[in-house]
Amino acid sequence: MAALRLDTLRPAPSDGDAPDPSQLVEAFTDWAAQRGITLYPAQEDAVLELADGRHVIMATPTGSGKSLVATAAHFFALSRGERSVYTAPIKALVSEKFFALVETFGAENVGMVTGDSAVNAHAPIICCTAEILANEALRDGAQAEVGPVIMDEFHFYADPQRGWAWQVPLLELRGAQFLLMSATLGDTSRFERQIAERTGRDVVTVSSAQRPVPLHFEYSMTPLQHKLEELVAGEQAPVYVVHFSQREAAERAAGLASLNVVDKEGRELIRQRLETFRFAKGYGKVLNRLLRSGIGVHHAGMLPKYRRLVEQLAQEGLLKVICGTDTLGVGINVPIRTVLLSALSKYDGQRTRQLNAREFHQISGRAGRAGFDTEGRVVVQAPEHVIENEQALRKARAKHGDDEKKVAQAIRSAGKKKPQDGFVSWSEKSFERLTEASPESMVSRMQISYAMILQLLQRPEDPILAMRRLILSSDETPVRQAMLQRRALQILRELLTAGVLERLEEPDEDGRTVDLTLDLQDDFALNQPLAPFAVAALELLDPESDTYVLDVISVIEAILETPYQVTGAQVKKLKSERIAELKAEGVDYVERMRILDEMTHPQPLGELLTQQFEVYRTSAPWVGDHELAPKAVVRDMVERAFGFTDMINHYQLSRSEGVLLRYLTDAYKALRQTVPQQKVTEGLEDLVEWLGEMIRQTDNSLLEEWERLASGAEDATAEDLDLTDAAPAEPEGVTHNVRAFRVMVRNSMFLRAELFAHEKERELEQLDGESGWDAGRWGTAMDTFFDVYDDVFTDGSSRGPALIRLDEAPAGRAGFWRAVQVLDDADGNHDWGIHAWIDLAASDEVGTPVVLVDHVGELQEAPAQ
Structure with a gap:
């Protein structure tokens, strides 16, 4: 029987007025009850406050049902004839929520908007990333037709690169009703005060330290493999072993292959489940072997189809141990009873440091499955060298008893284990401090860019005053606000100098003192922002040249984000080949090192494109927000006649298959969308067909949804485009194309x-x-x-x-x-x-x-x- 759709339960308005809040709450709780759901007290409080029109900050633990409260916000908006928006930090989470809402409200009521496509974009319920909503807020300001705004994983407000997108809607959408959700918000008092002042609505924080599934914390001095055996034997599985790099996660899983965690019956169930799954060469063979032993691997470097398989097997209870990265803290759909942290320190891109309280609680909160577990368990391993030294000490004392002299001599003979260089240690005191600490207060990360100012220039008011108001109302210090104002003035001057902006002799009817001299598409800042430069650069190429197709690829690759794992592997390979040549030529060591230090990944047309980019910037200064990055990944594959597996094997990229696949998918999309038809030759068409088919045969999940979205009109519904099933179909045989x-x-x-x-x-x-x-x-x-x-x-x-x-x-x-x-x-x-x-x-x-x-x-x- 099909699940009861929530949109069918909308109360009828009385005398033309909006439905009574009590009617809305009653209808929603009845729907939840029919699904076997009883609201927790925190959920009830949040739902009541939303029905009464207040802003809600939901700072409750993971597993406390925040998603259900978000569903209530959408339902109330739909019943009142308002447009509601759901935002999240990653597209995968947005897509997951889109399909869930389609099931709850029907395909005709739900839309999704991304940087390169849209489905049912005018629906009353929209799912999008925070950047999409932020640009709408900049463009339309208080005039934006937005009712409830649900901002999931709101702790991204403090993200250094993307935090601006979480702050802008709070500053500009003064008529919206906000539902801000995260398990790790810390002190929210300033958000309550600021949002209430800007919007004139009351703000209520719903928080509860009481988890539906309580957590038990443990500091472990037991070797990791033995600890895992102990946890599995004690029915504390599934265990998610957290690492802070993909390499560590993959290596740990490989080291656990001999671990006896699944019985004969479980192995047979896994075998049956994998019987029809197609593992590719490369890491697929390794993963296949691990899964049959009940060991999973989960990280962003894997192919999406492998990550999805691991999630499905875990949900079916077939995997006992999963080695992954800390990305499980952002909406990863893996059921976990125990979270085991292999470390309390991580490299954050600049330095190795201990985890902060927010990171620790975000990861820990994934332990314990509501409806399945009576408690969740969080285990933190002591540093490996500390455990080994402790084991050696116990062994020596077991042998020599209280003879401290012989114990010390035995320890010296065995050799005391030391940490690796650069290691940042932690201790049981660190562990205790983190378990008791509240998440740190979130820091404002406001930025000012060309794209933000160009969006502001499209709204019906003076953009200079609007920008000044935006900066001064931001949650920045006076010093930072002054810096941001100087940056904004610098951008405005450059736009005036380039002729993109012109001064008006007197303010127009909207109060504008400056105006744009060209039209910009709504998504110019989101859908390959350097695409117009690429189109201009294609004019430099000779279609009659033998290298024309390869050069078109190089132009497109230069505007894509760099897959550093791939380009890094290219450099490593080039250096290993070059050093052999230099040694054979008799070049001395110092000179060899100098030559190797200057080597970089292949950059075809690099000098030409860089020169043209600087010229292009003079008339389009906003491209300065982005960096041109000449590289050769697709071109390298074409020149070497490599398929996907050939590329993986040649550069030893088995742990980064997903990175390469995402890059190839972006390249395919950009070639399809960016190259004008008059610039497409038969050879280029062949190459694009080859690239698309190679991606489909490797893993079609990244392309299927995009191609269906791209093939439909913007106002097409999920039903029109057959998007009501989130699971991608298996691709047709490779010979079909x-x-x-x-x-x-x-x-x-x-x-x-x-x-x-x-x-x-x-x-x-x-x-x-x-x-x-x-x-x-x-x-x-x-x-x-x-x-x-x-x-x-x-x-x-x-x-x-x-x-x-x-x-x-x-x-x-x-x-x-x-x-x-x-x-x-x-x-x-x-x-x-x-x-x-x-x-x-x-x-x-x-x-x-x-x-x-x-x-x-x-x-x-x-x-x-």
Whole structure:
């Protein structure tokens, strides 16, 4: 039976007036009761205050049902004919809430707006990131048609980069009703005072130190692996082991593979559950092995489909231990009974420091599952070297008793363990301090940027006065406010100098003293803000050039955010290759180090694009908010004829597969959205098709929703675009997209030609060893070829369609393609090649071309079956 939709329970207004608050509360509590939900006292208090029109700051522990209160706020707004907005810090959380609200209120009543797409954008309930709402607040100010605003994870107000987006709506949306929610807000008195003063509405803080599922805290001196066995045996699983880097989480999980945490029946259930799941090569093989042992891994560097699988298996109770990062503190949907922190210190991007109280409580609060657990458990491990030293001391005392001299001698002989350089220690006192401490007061992070001022310039009032009011009403010190005003004046002067802004001889009807001289789309600051520069830069390229397609890619890549894990791996690889060359050339150590220090990741067109960017800034100063970042990730893959797994293996990126996939997805979107149609060549179309299909076959979850949103009109509903099911469908077989598959086959064949040219028989064995082509067989083929020819060319022309021959319907071989990669010999005879069959069914199974090499030598007709 379908769940009862909440929108159908709206009370009828009496005499044309809004429904009575008591009617609204009664309807909502009846709906909750029909779903088997009884409101906690804190929930009841918050719901009553919202129904009466007050602002509510909900500072209650994790698991206390804040989401249900947010649902009540949406229901009250819908019943009153108001527009409500839900905001969160990450798109994944916004998307999750969108689908949940569609189920509760119906697809026609719920919309979602992101930087690059929108669905049902005029719906009465909107889900968006904080930046979307902040820009609406800047653009429309007090005139914005917004009723209740639900700001989830409100502690992001103190985030150094994004905090401005959480503060601006509080300053500008004076007619809105706010519901601010977080488990770690700290002292909220100043928010109560400021919001009440600005809006004229009362503000109520609903807080409760009493968790629905109480927490038990423990400081552990037991080695981690033994502690986990103890927790699992004591029925304290699932256990989430918190690390502060993806590398540590992955390595810890690998080290726990032998841990006996799942019984025979559990292993069989996991085996059945994984039977139809497609693990890719690379980290997929490792994860598959770990999951079958009841061990999960969860961090942002993983492919989304792997993270989702771990979450699903955990929800089904099949995983006992999950090693992950501290991202579980922001809406990660993993049920946890015990949180085990492997450390109380972290590297925050600038230095290694101890956790603050907010971070500690945000992570700890995920322990204990409402409705399942009577208590949650938080375990903090002592530093590893402290535990080892304590173990050594106990062992020595067990052997030598009270003879302190022999105990000390035994300890010296064993060697006292020391922490690594840069280690920031913690102790049981640190642990006790954090468990008792309240979250720190949140610090204002207001910023002023070109984009903010351009948004303000679109509202119907004098933007200079509006900006001054915004800064002076912000929660900054007088010194910081003065700095922000100077920054705003500097931006205004640059906009005037560039001619983007003009002074009016006298104020217009809205009181403006300056005005824009050009029209800007509403989302110019959100959807690839440097896209207009990229379009202008494309005019510098010659479509007739052999490198045109690659150069278009380089222009687009320069406007994307840098995937530092990938570019860092590129630099590491380049340095390792270069140092070998320098040593062979006899370059001394000091000079070698100097050369290596100057090396960076590949930056095609870097000098040209940087020069043009500076020119472009003179007429569009707002691009100064953003940094141009020339790089070559997609281009590197194209030039090397790499697929996704090839790229992962070459640069050893198995822990960063998700980072690479997100970047490739952004590149695909930008190529589709940014390059004007008149600049698109057949070669570029082929490349975009290849890129999209490679992403789909790797993990289609990042593309599917975006493509459906992008294909519909802005006012399309979730039902129109078939978005009512959050689970992405499995992609069609890779051979279904013939155009993209051709490119993949060509790349696969050319990759073999390139490895052949550089005599890398070991790498070729990795590709073709299973089909009988080991290093020895490849080596023999190379010897035979190089007895005749001195070299094989692998430049742009040597990979052209003239040198790869595809027969997509070979006689007598259904289900296969015939492929021949002609080797571009130094004499230009083109009489040698790599001959192979392409197994279509096997290719669909794994998502990439399955190449079966059968001959390397002089060109010949295809052999009989």
